[in-house]
Amino acid sequence: MTEHKGPTYYNDVTKVVDYIIEAFDKKIAFGMPIALGKSYQIANEIYRRAKEDPEIDLTIITAISLEKPTWSNDLERRMLEPLRERVWKGIPDFGYMTDLRQGTLPPNVKMKEFYYKAGSVKNDPMAQQNHYSSNYTHVGRDIMNEDCNVLYCHSVAKKIIDGKVYYSDSCNADLSLDIKKFIPAAKASGRKFLHIGQVNNALPFMYGDAVVGEEDYDIILENPEYETPLFSVPKAPVTNADHMIGMHVSSLVKDGGSLQIGIGSLGDAIATALIMRHNANDDYNKALDVLEITSKYGPLVDRVGGRGTLDEGLYGTTEMLVDAFMELYKGGVIKRKVYGHIEIQKLVNEGVLSETLTRDSVKTLLSQDAFQPILKKPDFESLQKYGIFKAGLTWDDYAIVDGDVSYTCDFRDAANLDAILDNCIGEALENGVIAQGGFFIGPTQFYDDLRNMSEEERKQFEMTGVAVLNQLYGDEKLRTIQRKHARFVNAGMIVSIVGNIASDALENGTVISGVGGQYNFVSMAHAIDDARLIMMIRAVKETDKGPKSNVVFNYGYTTVPRHLKDIVVTEYGIADLRGKVDHEVVAALINVADSRFQDDLVEKAKKAKKLPPDYEIPQEFRNNYPEKLAAKLGTFRDMKKGYFDVFPFGCEFTEEEIIIGRSLREFKAKMDKEKIKTIMGLAKHMMGPVPDGAQPYLKRLQLDQPADFKEKLTRKVVSFALKEAGQV
Template identity: 45%
Template sequence: MKHNRPAVFQDPEACTDYILSRVGKNIVLGLALGLGKPNHLANAIFNRARRDPSIRLKIITAITPEVPGWSSDLERRFLEPILERVFGGYPPLEYALAVRRRDVPENIQVCEFFFRPGAFMNYEHAQLNYISTNYTHAVRDLMDNGINVAAQLVSAERQADGRDRYSYSCNPEVALDLVPAMRQAEREGRPVAIVAQVNRNLPYMYGDSEVEPQEFDAVLDHPDCEFPLFAPPKESVSTQDYMIGLNVGSLIRDGGTLQIGIGSLGDAITYGLIVRHEHNDLYREILQRTGILERFGQSVEKHGGTDPFREGLYGCTEMFVDGYVHLMKHGIIKRKVYDHPAIQRLVNDGRLQEEITGAVLDQLVAAGAISRKLTANDVALLSRFGILDPQWRWDEGELTNGVLRIPADLDDPKARQALEAHALGQRLQNGVAVHGGFFIGPRSFYEALHQMPPEERRLINMKAVSYMNHLYGDEELKVLQRRHARFVNTGLMVTLSGAIVSDGLEDGRVISGVGGQYNFVSQAHALPGGRCIIMIRSTRGSGAHATSNVLFNYGNTTIPRHLRDIVVTEYGIADIRGKTDQEVAAALIQIADSRFQDELVRQAKAAHKLPADYRVPDAFRHNVPERLEAELGSFRQKGLFGPFPFGTDLTDQELILAKALRHLKDATNGNKGKLFQVKPLLASLAPPAAARPYLERLGLDAPRDIREKIMQRLVTHALAATGAI
């Protein structure tokens, strides 16, 4: 169908009418992962299908943002003001509410290929309609499912000519490959609609994310359809997290490549790398006093290092998290890569520095990248990277800036002298410090991106997931860029064979998804010098309820044992690539919590995976939380390893209350009945004056009934137990 793209709408209902006119009443709607969902448009399409049963709607997406809820009145009192402050104005997604209410209409199907971790474990519609796929296969699977409508948020920026240009901003990772695939399907007869909803709160990202308006069939653009970005607050970083981060940080090699993820573990790694770079003597002392160098020094020396980052790191990551912004700010993420193999090879070899000299011309000739008699393509290449001043252009065998003319012949001494005197650039241009696929994070992250000068923001190139997540296509360039790659991912559990459990339980329920984890694991095995580091918290739960995440075996795995590489827990590093089953089992037991080591040894011996006379070495028999707390305690007294190293959206009062309420929840183990078993004890306890500000915050300073009085006394008890009063 001939049409002028894009059609611009100010009303989601009118845009929905347009979509139906293009594709009909059988809609397969692909929504961007996470932050990039066009909430107003998605809601309009969903509600239209809910009102009209003749419409068949299939939604395919991943990581649906939802404002957190509460499970008790006490949690509501604590969370409600925080949620309004942090998420106020964020429009809920109607399809997610329907899944939560268990009332998805029969003519609507909601499919996800990656759940927000733990969000839909007990929701039948979600579990029935989960699609298991590697992220690099998302476009293929969307096309196989018959996608005919693609919709996502975009940012907009006014150009010098007065026209808007759009940026995929937070989510180019699927769109950059999906749109061409859908246009090809359109040419083959499949009606499609590619739709954008503008939200200028999104940071405008340059590079591959930038697209012309003609990319879209329709654009929804009205101030009423712009809304605050979904911004999950920072998680607190525990001792367990910090120790994992310190172990991981010691495996990162200067001049290398880094992938890290979201959450407290990502913050722990970022924090440890900053300490390593800026307070190196202190960092080495920390590694010595925590025993990391004594027990795992061989792995540190072989794979990583403890020196500051002289050359710096390059980020290659599916998820671009705020940790990269902090690492850029502190001069750690600073190694630039270039999208041309010959240029990148010269940079890697140290023969091409940022400051341009005439010698690079001969080196590029020797590499076969340019000819001695420069062609128009040669000049375009040299100009793109700043080797030639961009004001010079090729014209019929000569270089000209409109005033001077120089023969484009590197063998002509006079021409060569004139070229170097007048046409040579000053500094290498168009380098990239981070390649990312999508982003989501706290409000401070979005603000930092907004405030970055454009030249700094251009160091971050958001690209298709097919670029970051595997080596197919441009293999030579990717291998050159991704030297000493360290792809750091998180798992839930690890078996003694080295298999990783990351996405689901052995009863079949899905917790999250495979996402790109498998892609980075296999890529690490393919890259020369590449390693994949899987972080596993050695235990979950606390006290008598603690269980081990290092298991002999498990009924579901995400990464098979034959792709085992490096596993890190808070107790150390297990380098298990290419090792025998006996060596793997022993290495993993050595970084397990000591409360569970004997049982793991027993199981391994019973399966003939450890010899009958094996015993855990004494150096690894003290893997208990109390030791870690003591080792970090002295450094905490110096102001290090705080719970929120990069800030928080919570007030100091709310942090204290959060700690007290966590203690209360652990003490009752989630059993609400126990709240009332302590009623006689609490009747005689009057809240002290120090508790009043906290009780006022929860609306419990003047209890109106026995239930509120009990909650008041329980909170007071928890505040006292956690040292707040």
């Protein structure tokens, strides 16, 4: 394969795939980024060729190939078909995923994935057998460790800057840096490697390490006909349990600190609680009192987090730049800027440097050992990048040149230093960032927000690799001081009472999602002196057999081992486990379990000699019931200020769709719990007329004028579900 000095350009995907197949002798490891950054056209064409030609040995290596929702019955079709057309219009399907779901993936095609949409492959043998259980920071290495030739293919945004073409990894800078690091060694060993980008200018052009020149690519595919809308991930409803977890977490966040959160209802719950804390602080503190967070955890909150407004603001440091960060930005919470320069960041942290520069603050900066006694060219250029020296100045032969005037870079000359401070310094710090992410995905509004920003505003949301974001290695001093008071907030499924947490798989090894970056953030939380790890666990899981506790005596799988325990938050409270001995850990976790399961946990702990024989749960933790939480949150919902809404930041569903979905879920839950009683109620409902109030919902489902008996029956079921849910 010929080495490319720059990319070869194509506008026809079939020719790109022709080249790949010939160059790789039909044995291909096809790497694509997680989620949004995949090329539909190249992925589908290379898979189509592999289906047609069994001599092609294709291994697809990726994570979360986005899929539009499908249906298994007529009622689901009526609900989802209009939604698919409205939300995902113009977005193709991945052929390999369609075949995977149907069990028709050909034998010459393998899929290896390091992360799944939660619960999406529980019953899929191929997915369960071909899962990379790897830290996110090791995924690039593992892709390059495949025993065949490798291509890495992703979608990019294109922009001409100062007459030169640049490409942005945009939504997926996460693995690019890692993979590039391994390319020279791979090529030196005789392996073939291709880096392919497909232009999709629906992607916002993001800055930071995401931006590279043409020379980074071997092939660029560009054809406006191939550009597609971005896959939207609609908002999930935020439950009472989610809101309670969000309130607890928000109280553990320190003003002027750093925040990492993930996608979904828990991230939204944290964001809405932090916005309430900052913009409605009196109501927030009333909520802390009513929800008993102040009475139970006041000293912990004051030591670790806070109850006041977030005046200095937070810096977002996260592998996944989720839309909750955009809401926090709009709400005035995400605003603390960090800088890629140790001396600058150190003085910013100390309060010596602020965004507005002064003569004295710059003098203190230039007195740092790194710039003494003579300022070198790389230091001058770095300081100029961040606004310390004004634009237009140049460095030449150990002098700072300003047109016809020059100043020696020898800072030992006090008069010369004074002249520099009087004539050369800028007005404000520049190129600070308020959030850094490795990849992003979210609802359509999130993409619109990014695209509609000015270039300068968007540059504050910097995209870089997980090798930078998910660890300290490589630039420990800078990353540590940037991430001061970091709160790394992650979700787990189950916690044992001694502190082991299962987040990605069941005890029989069934993979639910993947480790992703969770262990990376666990490590950082313990490596940074003022950081904390906050693991969120919903205390209860609703099953077909009734509620089940997620705080358990023991569990046969562990993602985060107990020796790395820190803070665990459930809807019922905060368990601060760091530095605690076993009986304290056990007691703290039982305190935040649902009270329906507490006595059993205490009994098992005593039998295992992990609690004293006379131990009793403190009375203030004996009232952990979901209905109690609902009543307390209801007090604030009644204020009609938008507190604790099911969709606090809006959603892509209509009001009718939200009500229909909620009513049908409640109906299914009743059928699971009280089948005979529910059937009897449905039978009685069948004999009466359809309530008038049900008509708008039936019209949405095209059941307002049923054409046959089946549709009439379905209409009755839906109207009964609406009636039982109190909607009609």
